[in-house]
Amino acid sequence: MSRRPSRFLLGGRRYSPAASLLLAAPFLLLVAVIFILPLATLLHESLFVPAPTTAHYARAFAEPVYLRVMLRTLRIAALVTALALLLAWPVAWAMSRSRGLGLALLGAAVLLPLWTSVLVRTYAWMVLLQRNGVVNQLLLQAGLADAPVRLLYTEGAVVLAMAHVLLPFMVLPIYSALKGIPEEYSRAARMLGASAWSTFREVTWPLALPGVTSGCLMVFLLALGFFVTPALIGGPQQMMIATLVSQQVREMLDWPFAGALVGILLVFVLAVTIAFKRAVRLDRFVGSA
Amino acid sequence: MGGPDGMQGRVAVQGLVKRFGPVNAVDHVSLEVSSGEFLALLGPSGSGKTTILMAIAGFEYPDEGRILIGGEEVTWAPPNRRNLGMVFQRYTLFPHMSVLENIAFPLKMRGVGRAEREERARAALATVRLGQMGGRKPAQLSGGQQQRVAIARAIVYRPRVLLMDEPLSALDKNLREEMQIEIKHLQREIGITVIFVTHDQTEALTMADRVAVLDHGRLQQLGAPRELYEAPETVFVAGFVGETNFCEGRLARPAARGEAVMVALDGGGTMPAIAAQALPAGGRIKVALRPERLRVLPADGEGGTARVTEAIYAGNATTLMLEGQGGQRLRARVPAGAGLHEPRPGEAVRLSWQPADARAFPA
Amino acid sequence: MALNAAAYAVTVFLLLPTLIIAPMSVGPERLLSFPPKGFSLRWYAAYFEDRDWLRATLFSAEAGLISAVCATVIGTMLALALVRGRLPGKGLIELLVIGPVIVPHIALAVAMFLVFEQLRLTGTLLGFAMAHTVLALPFVVFTLLAALYRFDVELERAALSCGAGPLRAFRHVTLPLIAPGLVSAALFAFIISFDEAVVSFFISDLDRKTLPRKMFEDIDFNISPTLAAVATMLTALTILALLLGFGLKRGLERRARAAGTAAEAGP
Numbered sequence: 001m002s003r004r005p006s007r008f009l010l011g012g013r014r015y016s017p018a019a020s021l022l023l024a025a026p027f028l029l030l031v032a033v034i035f036i037l038p039l040a041t042l043l044h045e046s047l048f049v050p051a052p053t054t055a056h057y058a059r060a061f062a063e064p065v066y067l068r069v070m071l072r073t074l075r076i077a078a079l080v081t082a083l084a085l086l087l088a089w090p091v092a093w094a095m096s097r098s099r100g101l102g103l104a105l106l107g108a109a110v111l112l113p114l115w116t117s118v119l120v121r122t123y124a125w126m127v128l129l130q131r132n133g134v135v136n137q138l139l140l141q142a143g144l145a146d147a148p149v150r151l152l153y154t155e156g157a158v159v160l161a162m163a164h165v166l167l168p169f170m171v172l173p174i175y176s177a178l179k180g181i182p183e184e185y186s187r188a189a190r191m192l193g194a195s196a197w198s199t200f201r202e203v204t205w206p207l208a209l210p211g212v213t214s215g216c217l218m219v220f221l222l223a224l225g226f227f228v229t230p231a232l233i234g235g236p237q238q239m240m241i242a243t244l245v246s247q248q249v250r251e252m253l254d255w256p257f258a259g260a261l262v263g264i265l266l267v268f269v270l271a272v273t274i275a276f277k278r279a280v281r282l283d284r285f286v287g288s289a
Numbered sequence: 290m291g292g293p294d295g296m297q298g299r300v301a302v303q304g305l306v307k308r309f310g311p312v313n314a315v316d317h318v319s320l321e322v323s324s325g326e327f328l329a330l331l332g333p334s335g336s337g338k339t340t341i342l343m344a345i346a347g348f349e350y351p352d353e354g355r356i357l358i359g360g361e362e363v364t365w366a367p368p369n370r371r372n373l374g375m376v377f378q379r380y381t382l383f384p385h386m387s388v389l390e391n392i393a394f395p396l397k398m399r400g401v402g403r404a405e406r407e408e409r410a411r412a413a414l415a416t417v418r419l420g421q422m423g424g425r426k427p428a429q430l431s432g433g434q435q436q437r438v439a440i441a442r443a444i445v446y447r448p449r450v451l452l453m454d455e456p457l458s459a460l461d462k463n464l465r466e467e468m469q470i471e472i473k474h475l476q477r478e479i480g481i482t483v484i485f486v487t488h489d490q491t492e493a494l495t496m497a498d499r500v501a502v503l504d505h506g507r508l509q510q511l512g513a514p515r516e517l518y519e520a521p522e523t524v525f526v527a528g529f530v531g532e533t534n535f536c537e538g539r540l541a542r543p544a545a546r547g548e549a550v551m552v553a554l555d556g557g558g559t560m561p562a563i564a565a566q567a568l569p570a571g572g573r574i575k576v577a578l579r580p581e582r583l584r585v586l587p588a589d590g591e592g593g594t595a596r597v598t599e600a601i602y603a604g605n606a607t608t609l610m611l612e613g614q615g616g617q618r619l620r621a622r623v624p625a626g627a628g629l630h631e632p633r634p635g636e637a638v639r640l641s642w643q644p645a646d647a648r649a650f651p652a
Numbered sequence: 653m654a655l656n657a658a659a660y661a662v663t664v665f666l667l668l669p670t671l672i673i674a675p676m677s678v679g680p681e682r683l684l685s686f687p688p689k690g691f692s693l694r695w696y697a698a699y700f701e702d703r704d705w706l707r708a709t710l711f712s713a714e715a716g717l718i719s720a721v722c723a724t725v726i727g728t729m730l731a732l733a734l735v736r737g738r739l740p741g742k743g744l745i746e747l748l749v750i751g752p753v754i755v756p757h758i759a760l761a762v763a764m765f766l767v768f769e770q771l772r773l774t775g776t777l778l779g780f781a782m783a784h785t786v787l788a789l790p791f792v793v794f795t796l797l798a799a800l801y802r803f804d805v806e807l808e809r810a811a812l813s814c815g816a817g818p819l820r821a822f823r824h825v826t827l828p829l830i831a832p833g834l835v836s837a838a839l840f841a842f843i844i845s846f847d848e849a850v851v852s853f854f855i856s857d858l859d860r861k862t863l864p865r866k867m868f869e870d871i872d873f874n875i876s877p878t879l880a881a882v883a884t885m886l887t888a889l890t891i892l893a894l895l896l897g898f899g900l901k902r903g904l905e906r907r908a909r910a911a912g913t914a915a916e917a918g919p
Contacts, residue, residue, distance in 0.1 A: 020737025024745060027730040027789065031748050034786045038763035039755070045766070087662045094659030108894075109663040116670055116890050117847035119867045120883040124669040126875060127676065127684055134672065134686045167666060225756020227850045232871055242758035249762050249854075262759040273754050348809055368812040369821075375813035381806045385828045394824070395814035442814065452813075 039266075046259025056260035066244070070264070073241040076159060076230070077223035081170075083163040084219045085212065088170035092211075095171070096178035110175075114168035122229045125161040126152060129233075153235030161233050166222055170215040177211025178204075217276050221269055241265055297359045298324035298449040298482035300345065305354035307340050307506075314340045315351070316506035322499075324449075327476055327483045329497035331490060333529070337506035338486045339454060345484065346452050347371050359449055369398070374443030374451040374481075378458060380435040382427035388438050389414065389423035395446045413445040414438075416475065433464045440475070450482040457492065469496050490530050494518065502526050522565060524650040527577035534583070534619045536560060536576045537652060543570040549644055552576055556615015558594075562647035573652040582646040583621040585609060587630050588637040595619065595640050597632045607631055611638070670887055677880035684877055695881040705882070708866035712846050714777055715862060719784035719845035724838045726785065727792030734793075735800040753790045757850040760787075765854035775857030783855060784845035791844065792837040799833025832904040839897040843890065 015023070046056050060066045095106045113121065128134045129151040139145040151157055181204065189199040227242035234240070239247075241261060248258035300322040307315040315337040322328045330338040343349040345356055347368030356364045363371050382391050392410040401409070414423055417437035427435055436456055443451055453472075457465045473496050476483050487493050493500045494514040502509040502517065502525070510522045521527035528535070538554040544564040552560045552574050562576045599610040604625065609632065611619040621640070623629050632638050672686060677695055679688030699705050730749070733739050752760065764783055765774070773779030803826065811821035849864035856865045863882075870879055 015733065015737035017738045017740055020733040020739045023729040023733035023737060024739060026726045028745070028748075030726065030782065030786060031751070031789075034764070034782050035748070035751060035755075035760070038767040039759065041767050042759075042763040087665070090655050090658035091662045091666075094656050106659065106663060109666050111894065112887075112891065113666050113670065115843050115847075115894060117849070117864060117867075117883075117886055119847070119849050119864050119871070120673075120886050121670055123867070123871055123875075123879055123883050124673050126871065127673065127880070128669055130875065132683060134676075137685065164666065164669065167662075221754060221756075225758050227758045227761075227853075228868070232868075242756065245758055245762055246854075249765065255766065258762055262762060265756055265759055269754060269756060346813060348812075367817070368809070369815045369817050372815070373813065375810070377806055377810060379804070379806060381804065381810040383807060383810070383825055394811070394816075398811075398815040398820065446815065 039262075042255075042259045043263050043266075044259075045255045046257075046263050049256045056256045057263065059257065060260055060264060066261075069239055069241055069244050072238070073224060076155065076162070076238075076240060077220050079159045080162045080166060080223045081216050081220045083159060084167050084170040085216060087163065088167055088174055088215065092171050092174035092178055095175045096181075097183070110168050110171045113165075114172075118165055118228050121165050122161060122232050125157070125164070125229075125233060129157050152233060153238065155234070155238050158230050158234040158238050158240075162223055162226060162229050165229055166219045166226075169218045169222060173211040173214040173218070174208060175211070177208045177214075181207045213276060217272065221272060224269060225265060296324065298326075299357075299359055300450055300482060300484065301355075301357040302341065302345065303355045303357070305341060305344060305356070306352045307337070307344060307349060308352050313506045315344070317354075318503070318506070318508045319354075320501055320508065320511055322450075322482055322484060324482055325480045327473070327485065327496060327498045329493035329500045330484065330486045330503060331488070331493040331500050331530075332503035333488055335505070336503040338488075338503050340506075341503075342452055342454055342484060342486050345450075346373060346375055372446075372448050374446070374448040376436070376439045376443050376451070376453045376456045378455045380427070380432070380439050380459070382435055382438055382442070384427055386427075387423065388419070388425050388427065388430070391427065391438060392442045392445050395442065399446060409445055410441075413441040416444070416479075417441045432460055433468060436460065436468065437471075440472070444475075444479060444481065447479075448481070450484065451476075453483060453485045455486055455488070458487075458489075465492075472496065494530070500530075502529060504529070520565070521577065521648065524575055524577070524652070527565075527648060527650065532580055532620070533577045534580060536578070536613075536617050536619070538574050538576065540568055540570060540572065540574050540649070544568045544649075550649055552649055554613075554615050554617065556613065556617055558613070558615055560647060561644040562649040563645055565648040565650050568649060568651055574649050575652040576647050576649045578619075578642060578647045580608070580620040580622040581606075581624070582642055583619065584641045585611075585621050585623060585630060585632060586639040586641060587632070588639055595638055597634050597636050597638060600632070600634055611640070613640075670883075673880050674884045674887070677877070677884045679877075682877060684875075684880055695877045696885075698878045699881050699885075702878070705863075705866065705878070708861050708863045711777070711780075711860060712863040715780040715784055716842045716846040718777070718781040719788055720838045720842040722781060722785045723788040723792045723841040724834060727789050727837060727841075728796050728834065730789075731793050731796035731800055735797060736805070749790055749793050751790075752787050757787075761851040761854040764851060768855050774855050775860035777860075779855055780845075780852070780862065783851050784848055785841075787848060787851065788841035788844040791840045795837040795840060796830070796833050799830040803829055832901045835900050835904060836897060839893060843893060847886075 047053070060070070091106060091110065095103060095110070098106065126133075130136075131148045131150070131152070133151070135151060136145070136148040139149060185203050185207070186199050189203045190196075194202060225242055226240065227246065230238060230240045231243045231246070234243070245258050245261050245265075248254045248261065302318060302320050305315050305318045306313060318337070318341060320328075330341060332338045340349060344351050345358075347363070347366060347370075350365065354364075355362055358371060358373070382388075383394065386394065389407070389410050392413050393406040396406040396409060411420070411423065414420055417440055419434060419437055419441070422430060422434065422438075427438065430438065436459075439456070456472075457468050460468060469492060472483075485493075485496065494517070497514065499511060499513055500517055501511045504525045510517060510526045517526060517530050521530060524535075527533050536552075536554055538552040538560065540550060540552055544550045544567070546564055546567050548564050550562055550564050550568065552562055554560055560576055565577075568574065595611045595613045597609050598612050601608045601610070606625055607623045609621045609623065611621060613619060619640075623631055630638075675688055676684045676686050678691050678693065679685060680690045680692035680694060730745075734742065734745070739745060768774045768779050768783075771779075773782070807825050807829070808821050811825045812818070816824060847864060848862070849868060852862040852865045853868055856862060861869075863886075867879060867882060870876055
């Protein structure tokens with residue numbers, strides 16, 4: 001009993017560095033093999049195959065086809081983010097101001113899509129938008145169109161479906177920011193003579209801004225690398241970078257070039273993430289479910 | 290006393306040092322608690338009192354020193370092997386267990402059979418006067434009731450020592466005073482050693498047999514409540530325990546501890562006092578004098594030594610704010626109904642005190 | 653109020669596309685229409701009679717269960733180390749935790765495709781389980797971090813002072829109190845694995861594929877009405893899982909923190 005015990009786990013106090021590392025070891029091992037190793041291998045392909053070169057990266061920027069895909073990806077991601085913000089604000093605001101059944105219903109409406117398969121939701125949009133789909137049937141019946149309108153395989157359809165799929169990622173952080181603003185603040189602002197618009201501009205918006213940033217960032221990042229929805233709803237004219245990567249790998253078998261495209265995507269995503277480091281918060285999505 | 294049974298609840302802390310970074314949270318503290326004694330560890334936050342308790346409990350390992358319980362060294366033993374009872378600041382009842390399950394938990398951990406567990410848990414619950422509450426969940430009890438359950442849980446396995454970490458600080462004033470008396474009774478009844486951490490000096494003085502006063506990790510004084518109050522050994526203890534006037538001045542010649550001295554006050558005049566510690570010549574001196582030991586007499590035409598600036602009536606006593614000739618600010622307390630002179634603001638008064646009540650410290 | 657009306661309109665927009673599939677899936681004709689022209693379960697029958705669909709479903713369920721268990725265990729260990737431990741390189745580890753969320757799934761999928769070919773993991777249950785565990789871990793870790801931060805460490809100390817060893821303190825006190833978090837985490841992990849489409853798209857092979865991969869192929873080749881039946885069943889399953897998870901979590905929470913609020917109301 002006269003020696004300091006060297007035990008690993010000491011309940012009630014902080015675990016020793018050795019014990020902590022032991023607890024983290026399975027995670028580190030798995031992430032090393034299933035996350036870091038694959039990405040490193042792919043990036044290695046892009047820079048060292050067949051010989052050390054930056055040619056694959058240069059090609060992505062030199063050929064107009066690829067440059068167009070990248071610019072389109074940025075544009076669609078930005079449009080999706082803007083549309084999602086516009087749609088998410090009223091829902092988040094209504095959620096933050098309701099309790100009981102109202103909150104439960106709104107919450108369910110946001111959470112159900114979050115946890116429903118992206119494929120199911122994309123498929124639903126295809127059924128709605130296809131040539132003889134529900135929307136076209138309605139348009140014809142209402143006499144708004146003489147012949148079925150081309151809805152699927154348009155950029156509008158891609159943006160709409162992606163905004164729909166990613167909407168919960170916008171609603172939840174904004175909701176959690178709005179929920180934290182006591183109602184008294186806007187009442188106080190109104191009492192002090194602010195109009196509804198000034199109250200929004202001077203009080204609500206600045207306080208909600210962290211949630212808005214967080215939501216926009218999540219949606220934008222997810223949209224940039226989105227594969228399923230644009231691949232199925234968009235045609236070749238709406239090809240985004242993810243589909244291009246997939247094509248290079250599956251059809252062209254051009255691993256180095258696919259690696260370069262992934263490299264560009266990763267650098268961009270990491271730069272945005274580091275620039276907004278504090279806004280990347282997962283707790284907003286897990287805490288509310 | 291002194292037999293093998295009487296040794297069981299003895300706690301000794303020897304030369305304890307605990308560093309947090311460059312700071313010595315506990316700085317060479319030694320103290321002994323005898324079996325059945327109630328010791329309070331008193332100090333402001335950051336004084337090291339809780340760290341000492343945690344080292345005794347086994348939640349902190351010291352950097353130097355030893356801890357003995359019942360004569361046996363336990364410095365490095367894990368908390369669950371020390372057989373101590375502990376009551377925490379925030380009740381810490383297990384929220385997913387009923388009151389009775391909470392109390393039976395330590396017995397379960399000790400392999401006591403189900404029937405005996407229940408019987409002993411019920412008995413412990415009766416001891417803290419909550420016999421009817423066994424089936425409830427902790428969240429359904431009030432704060433005071435929760436703390437009583439926590440006490441029952443800590444004594445049900447008859448540990449030799451009960452550690453209490455500011456157990457009453459979460460309760461409101463009336464309940465706190467009620468619980469102070471109740472804990473004291475319980476401790477006498479079951480004859481357990483109690484080590485009680487508090488930052489509330491009244492609580493320490495009311496409850497403890499002896500009080501250890503700590504400041505910045507050092508033990509300032511260890512003694513009975515009366516000793517601490519009437520004969521503080523350091524400026525810190527004089528200031529922290531009870532209310533005190535401090536007058537500053539100098540001493541012409543050195544003095545040994547306990548010697549009568551005349552202190553030359555900064556604003557002029559002299560003050561008879563006794564040296565609480567050995568005092569060097571020419572050094573700065575602080576004299577501590579309790580407000581209720583200061584006698585306030587009418588000036589009687591001879592010219593007063595102080596002027597009353599304010600009189601605050603508080604029922605059982607009146608507190609006088611005084612300004613001495615040298616500009617010193619003093620407080621005096623005049624008990625009501627004792628027929629003593631109660632001067633008005635602006636009045637000149639004469640002050641008097643027993644030199645033994647004025648204790649001089651090196652500043 | 654206008655904003656409220658907008659909120660409910662968006663809610664309808666959120667739910668309608670998914671929910672409109674249900675009535676359409678019971679239509680008898682090959683061409684799906686709304687409202688359906690009659691009632692027939694033939695597309696459901698088509699699903700249950702097709703060995704490919706059933707095999708894919710079973711494979712997804714297996715991968716989902718294994719991923720849920722692995723992600724919950726590994727994620728709990730890591731969350732404990734992050735909250736309770738002193739981890740060297742904590743910042744880097746935290747970055748690794750959110751990594752699989754920030755890195756686009758297409759990048760991960762293609763990278764895994766490349767490495768899994770060499771490691772012969774393509775189309776194997778092990779490969780899917782590992783890939784999906786990595787994808788689910790961020791959500792598991794964050795759920796458990798929240799649960800552990802809510803947990804009062806002093807309770808564990810209380811258990812030790814009562815004579816419980818560290819492991820028994822964990823089992824009797826910590827575990828029951830973080831159980832709601834564990835249930836949510838496992839549920840998240842299962843759903844993430846079961847619905848995961850992108851990585852599955854690349855690491856499946858001809859014979860061993862997950863349900864989302866099978867759906868992907870069917871959507872890409874022909875929008876067959878069987879898909880409507882599958883989509884409806886998946887949506888129903890999600891609703892069921894969320895309700896079940898919510899109910900279970902509530903039940904555990906009620907057990908953990910008894911309903912009464914007497915503590916706050918009392919003196």
